[in-house]
Amino acid sequence: MSNFSVSFRRRDPVCILDLTGELDAHTAGEFEAALQRCVTEADYKLVVQGKDLQYISSAGLGVFMAFVELLREGGGDLKIAGLQPRVFTVFDLLGFPLLFEIMDSEDEAVARFDSPTVQNDG
Amino acid sequence: MLLIPQPFARLSSVLSEERTGRIALTVAAALLFAVLGVTHGGFSLVGAPITSFTRSVINVGSVLFAALLYLAATPWFERSGYDPLRTLWRALLVAAGLLMALVVLRMFVGEGHMNTRTSLSGDLPTAISAVVIALMETLFAVAILHSLRPLVLFRRTRRTRLIWRTMLALMGVAAISTVLLIPTSSSSVLTTLLVSASLIPMVYCAFRLGWIVPLSFRHKLITMLFSAGLAGLIGLVMFQQFEGLASAAGSFSGERVPYLYVFSRSLGELVVFSLAFGFLYTLTAVLSLLFHLPTTQAFAQQTSEIRAFKALAELSSEVLNRDQLVETISSAPVLSGIAESAWLALIDPARGSLAPHVAAASGISKLDAGRLVAIDALVEDVAHSATPLLLGTAAADHRVHARPGDHIGSLAVLPLVAGGQSFGALFAAKMMTDGFEEDDVTALATFAGQAALALSHASLFQVALEKERLARELALAREVQQRLLPQSIPEMAGADLAVAEHPAHEIAGDYYDFVDLGEGCFGILIADVAGKGAAAAFYMAQLKGVVQSSAKLTRAPGEFLALANEALTPSLARRAFISATYGVLDTRNGTFTVARAGHCPIVMARDEDGPWLLRADGLGIGLDPGPLFRSTLHEQVVHLSPGDVFALYTDGLVEARNADGEEYGYDRLAETIQDLREHIASDVLAALLADQRHFTGTNDYADDQTVIVLKWNGMESSVPSLDPAKPFTIRPAFA
Numbered sequence: 001m002s003n004f005s006v007s008f009r010r011r012d013p014v015c016i017l018d019l020t021g022e023l024d025a026h027t028a029g030e031f032e033a034a035l036q037r038c039v040t041e042a043d044y045k046l047v048v049q050g051k052d053l054q055y056i057s058s059a060g061l062g063v064f065m066a067f068v069e070l071l072r073e074g075g076g077d078l079k080i081a082g083l084q085p086r087v088f089t090v091f092d093l094l095g096f097p098l099l100f101e102i103m104d105s106e107d108e109a110v111a112r113f114d115s116p117t118v119q120n121d122g
Numbered sequence: 123m124l125l126i127p128q129p130f131a132r133l134s135s136v137l138s139e140e141r142t143g144r145i146a147l148t149v150a151a152a153l154l155f156a157v158l159g160v161t162h163g164g165f166s167l168v169g170a171p172i173t174s175f176t177r178s179v180i181n182v183g184s185v186l187f188a189a190l191l192y193l194a195a196t197p198w199f200e201r202s203g204y205d206p207l208r209t210l211w212r213a214l215l216v217a218a219g220l221l222m223a224l225v226v227l228r229m230f231v232g233e234g235h236m237n238t239r240t241s242l243s244g245d246l247p248t249a250i251s252a253v254v255i256a257l258m259e260t261l262f263a264v265a266i267l268h269s270l271r272p273l274v275l276f277r278r279t280r281r282t283r284l285i286w287r288t289m290l291a292l293m294g295v296a297a298i299s300t301v302l303l304i305p306t307s308s309s310s311v312l313t314t315l316l317v318s319a320s321l322i323p324m325v326y327c328a329f330r331l332g333w334i335v336p337l338s339f340r341h342k343l344i345t346m347l348f349s350a351g352l353a354g355l356i357g358l359v360m361f362q363q364f365e366g367l368a369s370a371a372g373s374f375s376g377e378r379v380p381y382l383y384v385f386s387r388s389l390g391e392l393v394v395f396s397l398a399f400g401f402l403y404t405l406t407a408v409l410s411l412l413f414h415l416p417t418t419q420a421f422a423q424q425t426s427e428i429r430a431f432k433a434l435a436e437l438s439s440e441v442l443n444r445d446q447l448v449e450t451i452s453s454a455p456v457l458s459g460i461a462e463s464a465w466l467a468l469i470d471p472a473r474g475s476l477a478p479h480v481a482a483a484s485g486i487s488k489l490d491a492g493r494l495v496a497i498d499a500l501v502e503d504v505a506h507s508a509t510p511l512l513l514g515t516a517a518a519d520h521r522v523h524a525r526p527g528d529h530i531g532s533l534a535v536l537p538l539v540a541g542g543q544s545f546g547a548l549f550a551a552k553m554m555t556d557g558f559e560e561d562d563v564t565a566l567a568t569f570a571g572q573a574a575l576a577l578s579h580a581s582l583f584q585v586a587l588e589k590e591r592l593a594r595e596l597a598l599a600r601e602v603q604q605r606l607l608p609q610s611i612p613e614m615a616g617a618d619l620a621v622a623e624h625p626a627h628e629i630a631g632d633y634y635d636f637v638d639l640g641e642g643c644f645g646i647l648i649a650d651v652a653g654k655g656a657a658a659a660f661y662m663a664q665l666k667g668v669v670q671s672s673a674k675l676t677r678a679p680g681e682f683l684a685l686a687n688e689a690l691t692p693s694l695a696r697r698a699f700i701s702a703t704y705g706v707l708d709t710r711n712g713t714f715t716v717a718r719a720g721h722c723p724i725v726m727a728r729d730e731d732g733p734w735l736l737r738a739d740g741l742g743i744g745l746d747p748g749p750l751f752r753s754t755l756h757e758q759v760v761h762l763s764p765g766d767v768f769a770l771y772t773d774g775l776v777e778a779r780n781a782d783g784e785e786y787g788y789d790r791l792a793e794t795i796q797d798l799r800e801h802i803a804s805d806v807l808a809a810l811l812a813d814q815r816h817f818t819g820t821n822d823y824a825d826d827q828t829v830i831v832l833k834w835n836g837m838e839s840s841v842p843s844l845d846p847a848k849p850f851t852i853r854p855a856f857a
């Protein structure tokens with residue numbers, strides 16, 4: 001039933017979360033559990049790789065909101081990379097680019113962690 | 123003759139029922155025997171011949187003594203109840219004990235002396251031996267009769283009991299008759315007649331073997347062994363009586379003293395009759411058992427099925443009451459006699475744990491059941507294997523903590539599995555080790571299977587009940603939520619409005635409202651609360667409150683959304699947010715000013731310019747507490763022209779997908795509105811929804827969906843657009 005999955009990848013000091021499938025109210029719990037695991041393991045620097053994310057609902061967006069503050073308090077951040085245009089639209093409509101660094105590529109997103117002086121500029 | 127049993131019977135019932143009666147009988151028997159013993163000793167020492175009258179008195183007295191002993195012992199044997207195994211085993215022990223005692227006695231006393239003239243003991247040791255042996259053998263005969271009595275009277279009828287008593291009475295009378303008329307020849311004819319008469323009830327009783335049928339195979343084997351042993355021992359005791367018979371027939375060789383016959387010939391005959399019956403009965407039992415052995419399996423299965431089915435019939439009627447059901451399940455193995463204690467360990471996630479717990483117990487306390495056995499390990503074992511587990515010696519299993527005094531000698535664990543779901547296990551225990559037969563386990567397993575089905579039905583019923591309750595509550599919530607939405611669309615001069623809302627579930631996250639702001643101005647709000655269900659409904663109710671309290675404070679849509687954001691953000695959960703679009707239609711100057719808080723862009727259709735998506739910047743409500751929200755938010759002022767059509771909607775409309783997973787999308791929506799712009803609002807709406815349904819190929823909605831169509835039929839805007847290329851002007855909401 002669930003056609004959503006999260007997998008972890010390390011690109012020290014950053015942890016990459018590869019999202020695949022559809023992130024909606026039914027699958028949001030899975031994503032939430034994945035982020036919770038990162039927080040528990042004090043992995044605060046996260047990049048969500050969204051190139052294989054087909055769909056996101058408001059419940060999915062809610063999970064990003066739920067964790068970003070926690071990660072920033074821990075000295076890290078949650079950056080988003082590689083979103084498909086249709087999925088990006090959903091982020092964009094809500095104004096997420098103002099709240100999150102959303103990059104075209106994963107490399108860019110990882111690089112943002114290496115330069116601490118950079119401010120988020122959408 | 124047949125009348126004699128009646129007073130016996132009355133005597134028996136009157137005297138033996140009461141403790142005092144029993145004591146009186148015992149005392150009378152003891153006194154009578156003392157008198158008989160002293161008399162025998164006296165006559166033996168004197169050595170003088172005795173009259174036939176005296177001899178008759180002694181003989182009748184002896185038979186009376188035996189009768190008294192039989193009656194006195196009745197309650198004692200009746201108390202021990204019916205159990206063929208135990209009965210036969212006890213009789214076997216008594217018989218073996220008697221034989222041993224006789225042998226020992228012979229060894230100590232050595233050869234006795236019989237006075238051939240008087241047919242009494244020749245000296246004191248012989249007399250004492252005769253008295254002791256007479257007592258022992260009488261006791262033995264009584265014990266044999268009493269042991270066989272419950273077997274003969276198994277499922278008794280009045281007739282059976284009468285025949286049993288007739289047999290005893292005829293035996294007694296025949297025994298007396300052997301000496302009464304000695305030495306006349308008629309005595310032997312009478313005796314033969316009486317003995318023959320007593321043979322009839324004897325044979326009848328000897329074939330009363332109904333108790334054999336319900337025995338299990340193993341029990342049949344054991345009882346057959348016991349019966350054969352008993353027959354053999356009785357035969358041995360009888361054999362040494364033949365010397366007495368021989369002497370009675372006048373051919374006594376003098377090698378061995380027939381002590382019993384020396385004491386009383388009648389008593390000797392009575393004992394021989396009793397033993398003959400015992401021998402006959404045990405022999406027929408052995409043969410019958412032998413013949414019944416092959417059919418045991420079929421019969422046992424049949425009875426166990428009957429027992430199981432009886433319990434099952436009770437189960438199905440208790441599906442509606444789960445507590446009663448578990449009680450019935452746990453007590454059935456005990457009530458049907460298969461087990462001595464039984465308990466039910468259930469896995470009940472509703473209790474918040476996947477560990478099985480003892481839900482009901484019978485013949486054992488729930489606490490003990492949980493304490494003496496590692497319930498979870500055994501339940502897991504049988505749930506995994508889905509086959510019954512039989513622990514013949516329970517204490518040998520590491521999962522059983524019971525000690526010998528804890529009454530768990532053998533343990534059967536039956537999985538409760540129905541429809542692929544494990545409900546736990548049924549435990550059945552017996553005090554004995556190896557207490558369960560194969561057919562017991564089969565019966566228990568059959569029962570457990572049906573019990574699991576009943577439990578499954580009970581839980582389905584519970585679920586259905588819960589579902590119905592939830593459905594009722596949801597319907598109520600839906601009704602309440604419906605009342606939060608406007609009940610009618612206000613009249614707006616020059617504007618034509620149509621609304622359609624389709625919740626995907628009972629409780630929706632979509633909200634819309636119309637507010638009369640006065641002086642020809644109207645607020646139009648559409649919002650989507652992130653997530654569904656109860657939380658979304660609460661946020662929606664809060665939003666309604668904000669609309670009612672704040673909407674009339676301002677005609678600037680940006681101002682209202684900022685107020686709403688500031689009012690709602692503190693109470694929204696961190697992950698919750700609301701996207702909203704709020705437009706203020708000014709019918710006096712022909713402007714429609716909209717602000718978008720993260721919501722889907724409004725689609726606007728106008729003749730020449732094709733569709734527009736109105737998406738000025740704006741964060742969703744609840745994403746930022748204030749400053750960023752305000753600084754981001756922009757307002758879009760649309761300079762209306764007659765014929766303009768607007769569609770305000772929630773994401774359910776554009777995200778609706780067809781079978782290929784393709785979304786309806788903004789482009790298709792905008793084109794459709796553009797194509798339909800000539801029609802009145804309600805037709806535009808109907809055609810739009812029809813087009814969407816045509817696209818998705820279904821009438822169902824995967825997500826909540828709300829659409830508002832606004833058609834402007836009023837004046838040309840009196841406020842000119844700052845950008846002639848666009849029908850609207852964008853400005854920051856807070857400059």
